[in-house]
Amino acid sequence: EHVKILAFAGSLRKDSYNKKLLKVAQALLPSNATMEIFDLEGIPPFNPDLEPPEIVKTFKAKIKSADALLIATPEYNYSIPGVLKNAIDWASFPPNDNAFDGKPVAVISASIGMLGGARAQYHLRQIFVFLNMIPVNRPEVFVTFAHKKFDENGNLMDEDAKKFLKQLLENLVNLAKLVKIGKEMKIL
Numbered sequence: 001e002h003v004k005i006l007a008f009a010g011s012l013r014k015d016s017y018n019k020k021l022l023k024v025a026q027a028l029l030p031s032n033a034t035m036e037i038f039d040l041e042g043i044p045p046f047n048p049d050l051e052p053p054e055i056v057k058t059f060k061a062k063i064k065s066a067d068a069l070l071i072a073t074p075e076y077n078y079s080i081p082g083v084l085k086n087a088i089d090w091a092s093f094p095p096n097d098n099a100f101d102g103k104p105v106a107v108i109s110a111s112i113g114m115l116g117g118a119r120a121q122y123h124l125r126q127i128f129v130f131l132n133m134i135p136v137n138r139p140e141v142f143v144t145f146a147h148k149k150f151d152e153n154g155n156l157m158d159e160d161a162k163k164f165l166k167q168l169l170e171n172l173v174n175l176a177k178l179v180k181i182g183k184e185m186k187i188l
């Protein structure tokens with residue numbers, strides 16, 4: 001059965017390592033899955049007084065129609081970037097129309113530091129609790145020293161990270177299938 005993944009990166013930077021990591025993930029998908037990458041560029045600062053702009057409506061619709069999500073987050077000041085938090089806030093609002101509700105999700109990160117964005121991943125996982133998401137726990141994928149790991153064509157030169165990423169995607173796809181069955185049986 002086919003599994004549709006929506007992926008987004010918490011970076012607007014043209015040469016973002018996290019955007020590159022999503023492209024790498026796209027090439028490592030199991031054959032029964034496809035991945036669309038959504039760019040957060042253009043999402044305005046969240047304000048609950050405003051009608052959601054078109055880009056937010058589109059983002060929410062894509063999240064809802066996906067079987068699973070993949071989020072690549074940079075680490076800013078030991079947490080997730082405001083750009084990512086802002087997009088999550090929009091898509092989770094109003095609470096009775098939280099697009100993330102019950103979605104399987106996997107997190108990956110790339111950073112130029114030695115922890116590869118680990119601290120940001122755990123902040124993001126805390127957010128999943130309130131959003132009622134269903135996260136894949138492992139393998140954890142951290143691309144450390146990212147400035148030394150991607151070549152000029154965006155290839156990831158870290159074979160271990162690639163191996164873990166491939167396994168993570170397989171686990172995400174399997175979880176998405178289980179959740180689909182659970183929803184059909186009305187036990188999820």
Ligand code: FNR
Nearest residue numbers: 011013016017018074075076077078111112113117
């Ligand atoms: C960073 N960076 C960073 N790295 C890290 O490992 N831990 C951190 O806490 C921070 N903090 C931080 C704050 C701010 C404001 C910036 C701009 C950067 C470095 C970060 O890993 C690096 O900029 C990455 O390249 C960001 O990811 P993208 O944009 O390449 O995907």
